[in-house]
Amino acid sequence: MTVETNTASRQLITFQLGDQYLGVDIMAIREIRAWSPATPLPNVPEYVRGVVNLRGVVLPVLDLRYRLGWGMTEPSARHVIIVVRIGDQLQGIIVDAVNDIVSVSADDMQPLPDMGDTAAAQFLDGLATIDERLILILALERLVERVTLADAA
Secondary structure (H helix, E strand, O other), X not given: OOOOOOOOEEEEEEEEEOOXXXXXXXXXXXXXXXXXXXXXXXXXXXXXXXXXXXXXXXXXXXXXXXXOXXXXXXXXXXXXXXXXXXXXXEEEEEEOEEEEEEEEEHHHEEXXXXXXXXXXXXXXXXXXXXXXXXXXXXXXXXXXXXXXXXXXX
């Protein structure tokens, strides 16, 4: 008797924006840090809250809630910045709380239902159900427009 195992699983870090649970591939995560105020920049998209200094690296900080079309985040001490690699650049994304590391098999992944042309849908890779909870899988590479910090200054 042979048992087939599905080795195509992804490890995700799950986090919250309000009551919504999202996940991002663990391999994209560089660190998770406490909220620190970002220095605003002129001429950047509205979802870019500014920059923070991460050990000498200037890191753009994105308001994920705003980028998904769910309203503006009012950051407080309870918020967290998840530092992710998007393409060849590190970016910070503001989230309410980081939850767990989970493994999602290919069988647990589902495509997005047709939701029309909503802002959030274009930034999502799919859905997964983990412990009776629906997790939206974030497509990091679609979050940012190609704006360099030099363009902003």
